[in-house]
Amino acid sequence: MEVFVQQLINGVTLGAVYGLIAIGYTMVFGIIGMVNFAHGDVFMISAFVALICFMAVTALAGMTGGAVFLALLVALIVSMIVTSLFSWTIERVAYRKLRGSFRLAPLISAIGMSILLMNFVQVAQGARNKPIPPIMRDTISLFEKDGFVVAISYKQILIILVTAVLLGIFWYVVQKTPLGRAQRACEQDQKMAALLGINVDRTIAVTFIMGAALAAVAGTMFLTYYGVVVFSDGFVPGVKAFTAAVLGGIGSLPGAVLGGMLIGLIETFWSAYFSIDYKDVAAFSILAIVLIFMPQGLLGKPEVEKV
Amino acid sequence: MMMEAPAREPVNFAGLLKDAVFAAAIAFGLFSLMLGLKTDQTLNNQMVLVPRPGLLATVVGLVFIGRFLIGYWQAINAGKIKKRKAAATPLALKIEKYGTAAFVGFLFVYPMMVLGTAGPSGAIKWIDNLGIQILIYIMLGWGLNIVVGLAGLLDLGYVAFYAVGAYSYALLATSEPVKEFMAGAVGPTFWPLWAFWICLPVAGILAAFWGVLLGFPVLRLRGDYLAIVTLAFGEIIRLVLINWVEFSGGYAGISSIPRPSFFGVPFNATESGFAATFGLEFTPIYRTIFLFYVILILALITALVSTRLRRLPVGRAWEALREDEIACRSLGINTVNTKLTAFAIGAMFGGFAGAFFAARQGFISPESFVFLESAQILAIVVLGGMGSLLGVVIASILLVGGVELLRELDFLKAYFGDNFDPAQYRMLIFGACMVLMMLWKPRGLISVREPSVFLKEKKAVSSDLVKEGHG
Numbered sequence: 001m002e003v004f005v006q007q008l009i010n011g012v013t014l015g016a017v018y019g020l021i022a023i024g025y026t027m028v029f030g031i032i033g034m035v036n037f038a039h040g041d042v043f044m045i046s047a048f049v050a051l052i053c054f055m056a057v058t059a060l061a062g063m064t065g066g067a068v069f070l071a072l073l074v075a076l077i078v079s080m081i082v083t084s085l086f087s088w089t090i091e092r093v094a095y096r097k098l099r100g101s102f103r104l105a106p107l108i109s110a111i112g113m114s115i116l117l118m119n120f121v122q123v124a125q126g127a128r129n130k131p132i133p134p135i136m137r138d139t140i141s142l143f144e145k146d147g148f149v150v151a152i153s154y155k156q157i158l159i160i161l162v163t164a165v166l167l168g169i170f171w172y173v174v175q176k177t178p179l180g181r182a183q184r185a186c187e188q189d190q191k192m193a194a195l196l197g198i199n200v201d202r203t204i205a206v207t208f209i210m211g212a213a214l215a216a217v218a219g220t221m222f223l224t225y226y227g228v229v230v231f232s233d234g235f236v237p238g239v240k241a242f243t244a245a246v247l248g249g250i251g252s253l254p255g256a257v258l259g260g261m262l263i264g265l266i267e268t269f270w271s272a273y274f275s276i277d278y279k280d281v282a283a284f285s286i287l288a289i290v291l292i293f294m295p296q297g298l299l300g301k302p303e304v305e306k307v
Numbered sequence: 308m309m310m311e312a313p314a315r316e317p318v319n320f321a322g323l324l325k326d327a328v329f330a331a332a333i334a335f336g337l338f339s340l341m342l343g344l345k346t347d348q349t350l351n352n353q354m355v356l357v358p359r360p361g362l363l364a365t366v367v368g369l370v371f372i373g374r375f376l377i378g379y380w381q382a383i384n385a386g387k388i389k390k391r392k393a394a395a396t397p398l399a400l401k402i403e404k405y406g407t408a409a410f411v412g413f414l415f416v417y418p419m420m421v422l423g424t425a426g427p428s429g430a431i432k433w434i435d436n437l438g439i440q441i442l443i444y445i446m447l448g449w450g451l452n453i454v455v456g457l458a459g460l461l462d463l464g465y466v467a468f469y470a471v472g473a474y475s476y477a478l479l480a481t482s483e484p485v486k487e488f489m490a491g492a493v494g495p496t497f498w499p500l501w502a503f504w505i506c507l508p509v510a511g512i513l514a515a516f517w518g519v520l521l522g523f524p525v526l527r528l529r530g531d532y533l534a535i536v537t538l539a540f541g542e543i544i545r546l547v548l549i550n551w552v553e554f555s556g557g558y559a560g561i562s563s564i565p566r567p568s569f570f571g572v573p574f575n576a577t578e579s580g581f582a583a584t585f586g587l588e589f590t591p592i593y594r595t596i597f598l599f600y601v602i603l604i605l606a607l608i609t610a611l612v613s614t615r616l617r618r619l620p621v622g623r624a625w626e627a628l629r630e631d632e633i634a635c636r637s638l639g640i641n642t643v644n645t646k647l648t649a650f651a652i653g654a655m656f657g658g659f660a661g662a663f664f665a666a667r668q669g670f671i672s673p674e675s676f677v678f679l680e681s682a683q684i685l686a687i688v689v690l691g692g693m694g695s696l697l698g699v700v701i702a703s704i705l706l707v708g709g710v711e712l713l714r715e716l717d718f719l720k721a722y723f724g725d726n727f728d729p730a731q732y733r734m735l736i737f738g739a740c741m742v743l744m745m746l747w748k749p750r751g752l753i754s755v756r757e758p759s760v761f762l763k764e765k766k767a768v769s770s771d772l773v774k775e776g777h778g
Contacts, residue, residue: 035531045341052340055356078340085336094742098749103530104461105749108689111682112741119735124342131354235678239542242535277550284539284546291536292524 002148007272008265013156013225015264016163020218021241022248022256023170024211030187030251031207032099037110038090040238041117042212046083046219047229048121050075051130054223058133068135072224076162080216086117087212088205096201114234121231131228159221166217167257170210174253183207187251236280240267243287249300258298323378330374334367342366407697414442414603418596427592434595437711439602439667443660444707446606448687448699450656453613455685456694457622458649459629461534464541465684467521468514468654470548470676472661475510476503477561477671503567503666507659514658515651522650526643529632541681548673560672567666569597598667605663609656610696616652625649683707683737690744692751701752710737 021043028036057071094113098106139151174180182203185193194200222237223229244263248255263283270282290297343363344356417438421430447469454462479485480502489498521540525533548555555561566574574581574594581597582589616622624645627635636642665671687706691698710733744752 029531035535049340052344052346052356055346055354056344059356082336082340085333089333089337094746097746101749104689104693105745107461107531107534108686109742109745111686112738112745114738115679115682115734116738116742119732119738121341123731123735125346128348130346133354239538243539246532246535278546281543281546281550284543287539288524288536288543291528291532295528295532 002143002145002150003272005142006148006150007268009150009152009156011265011268012261013159013264014268015261016159017218017221017225017260018237018241018244018263019257019260020163020166020214020221021237022244022260023253024215025242026245026248026250026253026256027183027207027211029245031183031204032095032106034095034106034110035242036095036208036211037107037238038094038113038117039211039215040236040241041114041121041234042083042087042090043215043219043222043237043241044229044231044234045086045117045121046079046212046216047223047233048125048130048219048231049082049216050079050220050223051132051229053078054132063133072135072220075223076217076220079220080213083212083216083219084209087208087215091205091208096204099204114238118231118234125231127231129228129230132223134227135224155225159225162217162221166214170214171253173210179203179206239287240280240283243283243290246287247290247297249297251301252297252299255297255299318379318382323375323382326378327371327375331367331371334370335363338363338366407700410697410700411607418599422592422596427590431592431595434592434599436714437708438599439595440711441703441707442599442602442606443664444684444687444703445700446602446609446660447657447684448691448703449606449609449613449696450653450660451684451688452694452696452699453616453625453656454649454653455688457613457617457629458625458646458653460646460649461530461685462537462650462653463534463678463681463685464521464537464539464544465653465657466676466678466681467537467541467544468518468657469661469664469680470544470673471514471517471654472510472658473665473671473675474548474555474561474661475513475658476506476662477564477665478555479506479509480565481561481563499565500568500571500573502565503662504570507662510662511655511658514661515655518650518652518654519647522647526646538678538681541676541678545673545676545678548676555673558672558674560670560674561665562670564665564669564671566594566669567598567601598663602660602663602667605659609659612652612656614696621645621648679734686741690741690748690751692753695751695753698751698753706737706740709740710734 021039024039024042025036028034028039053075054071057074058067061067061070090113094109095106098109135155139153140157142150142152144150174183182193182198183206185196185198186200186203190200193203222233240263241260244259245256246259247262248257248259263286266286267279267283271279274282343360344358347355347357349355418430418434421433421438425433447465451462451465454460454465480498486498521537525536528536549557551557568574569581572581572584573579574591574597576589577583580589581587581593587593617626624635624640627638627640628642628645632642635645664675668675683706687699687702690706691700691702713733713736
C-alpha cells in the first residue's frame, strides 16, 4: 500500500511532464494532420535553454534558496519564449511550404528536423550529460508505516501545481477566447475558416507556439526533476508523449493529459513491480495495443472512412 | 484572363534589408543561448558557462546575408512566369532505363577501377566504406520500396527486419550446438566455411516470418498511425535485444561472426586460402571485393524481383491497394493477403541485407539498429521518389555517400584549427539535407512512374496523379 501511494505520486509527476508534451502533438495533429516528429527535440531544446538560464542566473546570484527559486522562474519564462521561437521558426521554414503537399513530405521533413535539432545541440553544447546541482531536495513525509516513509518532494509539488495552473490557463485560451475559436475552426475546415476571415497561417503558427511553450514547461520540469539533460533526451519522451496523445485520442486536449497521466503511471508501476529494463517496451507495447484495438483512443472521435 | 508579361519591377532593397534584419533578429533569439553560451565541465566537475560571442556574431551575420541573398534571388526571378514542365516525357523513362543499365555496368567494374587507381591498400576504403556501405542502403531502400512505394504502407520500423536478419545469421553461425551438430554430420571445417551461404536464406525466411507476425496486427491501420506502430515495433525489438542478455549478448552484442567464404574457400593466408588456391599474393582486398560483388548481386536480385513482381497480379494488387483500399476490397482483392505479402517480401530483403551486414562487420550490437537507421532508409525511398528504383540509387549516393565523404575533409583543419572535426557535422548536415530536399522536391528526385498496364501507348504518369499524395 505504501509503495503503491509512493509510486502513484511519482507516476503523476512523470505523467504531468508527458501530458504537457502530448498537448503539442495532439494540437498540431488536430489542426494540420501531421505528426510533428521534431516536437520531442523541441522539448529537449527547452530543457537545454532552461539549463543555460539556470546556470547563468545562479552564477550571478549564488545558490541560496531565493536565488534558486528566481533562477527557476527566469529559466521557465526564458525557456518558454526561446522554445516558442524555435517552434515558430521550424514551422515557418520546414513545414509551411509543404502544407497541402504529398502526405509523406511533411513527415520526412519533420524527421529531418528532428535529426537536425538533435545534432545541432550535440555540436553546439557537446555530447556529455549536463547536470545541474541538486536543488529542492527537501521532502514532506505524508505518512509512515513499518519504516517505509511515503514522501512527496517540493519538486513534485511544484511540477504538479505548475502543470495544473498552466493547463487551466491553456484550457481557458482554447475554449473561451477568439484565438481558441479560430483554432477550433481551422481544425474543422481550413478553407471555410479562411473564407470567414480567419488568418489560417497565423492560427497554425500560434498552435505551434502554444505547443512549444507547454513543451518548454515540461522541459524545465524535467530538468528540475532529474537534474540532468543530454542531447538525445528528446526521442524517448517524445515517442512516449505521442503515445499518450494517441492513447487519449489524438486531437483531444483532455485526452492528451489523461493519456500522459496513464503512460506516466503505467511506466512507474511497471518499473516498481515488474522490471525497470522493460519499462520502455511496456510503453511502446501499449501504443501498439491501443492503436490496434482502439484507434480513436480513449476520448477521441471515431474516424469515419468515406468513399 | 489575359496574362501580360509584367514589366520587371525594380528590386525593393529596403524591403529586402528589413526581411534580412528580421531574420537576423530571429537567429539572434534562437542562438544567443544555445550557441552564444556553452556549458562546459571544469576539471573538478563544476559546470561553467563559456561565452562565445564570436561564433554567435558569425552565425547571425550568415543568416543576415543568406536571407538577403535568397530575397534578392526571389525578387529578380519574380517577374518570370515559370513554364510548367511537361510532367512526364518518354525521354525521362528512357533515361531511367538506359541510365540504370549503364550504372549497373559501372558497378561491376568499379572495384577493378579503384584497385587500378588506388592500389590494394588504398582501395579498401573506397570499396568498403563507400561502395559496400552505399550498396547496403540501396538494397534496404529497394526492399522498403516494396512496402512503402508499391503497397503504400508507411513503415518506420524497417530496421527491425534488418536486425532480425543480422541476429539470425550471427546467432546461428556462432552457436555451439549448431557447430557441434554440423561437425558431427559433415566434418569440422564445413560449418565455419558455409555458415553464411546456409544462413542467408534462413535469415531471409525468418525476417519474412517476422514481417507477417508484425504485419498481422496492423492490418487495419493506415498512414501515420501505421508509421507510429511500426516505429514502436522496431523499438521493441531493439529494446528486447538490449535487455535479453542471455539471448543476444545485450549491449555487448555478438562478436567473431564467421566471414563469408568464396563458396567454401576461405579468405586467409593459409595454403587452402583464396589467394593460394588461385595463385595470387595474399591481401585482404580480395575479401572486400568479393563482399562488394555479393551485396551487388543481392541488391540486383532485390531490384529484379521488385520490378517483376510489379507486373504480377500481386504487384498490381499492391499498387491498387495504395491507390484506394475501399475500391480494392469491393473488387474482390484480398487486402489481408496483399498487405501481408508486401510486408513479408519487403522484410525478407531486409533480412538478407541484415545477414550480409553481420557477415561484413563480423560484429553486431543493438547500436546498429536504432530508429535513425529506419528514418534514413525511409528518407532514401521518399527522396528518391517513391516507387522509383533509380531514385533510390541516386538518393543513397547523395545521402550516404555524400555524408561518408565528409570524413575525407580533414584538410579543412588547416583553416579551422585542429579541433575542427568535419565528421562531427555528418548527421547535422544529413538532417538539413532531408529538410531541404523535401522543400525543393516534395515528391522526390524521380517523380515519374512507368505504368504497368496501358492502353495502346505507354505513357509515363507523373506522380502528382498518384493517390498517396492525397491520402
